[in-house]
Amino acid sequence: MNSIRRFKWTDMDAIMEIEQEAFPKSPYSGFTLSYYASAYRNNFLVYLVDGRVVAYIIFYPDGHIISIAVKPEYRRRGIGTELVNEVLKRTGGRAMVEVRMSNEGAKKFYRRLGFSLLGIIRGYYGNEDALVMGT
Ligand SMILES: CC(C)(COP(=O)(O)OP(=O)(O)OC[C@H]1O[C@@H](n2cnc3c(N)ncnc32)[C@H](O)[C@@H]1OP(=O)(O)O)[C@@H](O)C(=O)NCCC(=O)NCCS
Structure with missing residues (x-):
């Protein structure tokens, strides 16, 4: 269950x-x-x-x-x-999330849920950018 x-x-x-x-x-x-x-x-x-x-x-x-x-x-x-x-x-x-640029699985997951790209935060993870995705 x-x-x-x-x-x-x-x-x-x-x-x-x-x-x-x-x-x-x-x-x-x-x-x-x-x-x-x-x-x-x-x-x-x-x-x-x-x-x-x-x-x-x-x-x-x-x-x-x-x-x-x-x-x-x-x-x-x-x-x-x-x-x-x-x-x-x-x-x-309403929802939003930061996703590592390299996290292809998560990007597909959120797109499938109807999230779209809202922006990019340079260096969010130190050596990697974040995509900001949201509804
Ligand atoms: C991202 C995560 C939470 C998805 O959880 P999940 O229970 O596997 O997701 P679902 O089964 O609800 O997936 C729904 C749809 O999203 C897409 N999707 C999910 N994971 C995917 C992957 N790794 N690659 C491609 N598409 C993916 C698919 O379209 C999937 O539908 P399908 O299985 O019928 O093809 C899980 O992969 C995870 O824990 N990843 C590691 C942690 C992480 O990256 N978290 C997100 C950080 S922002």
């Missing part, structure tokens, strides 16, 4: 594993994830498959996506789409 619910502190180990698998070059630390969990507790959602945390999304109340990641073996099943749609539902259809 699949479901989406708010982050609980007992999810932290699973989230950190997903984070490290998804962003091996620059994973958020436990400290940063804990900050978001405290500051935006309504906007940190986890996705469960048969009771196991396999994905998460964190976003600001205005729909600015801070981070989204799905465990590799659960990708391309529509889970990321469900999480972004949950954000859109809560913001009346």
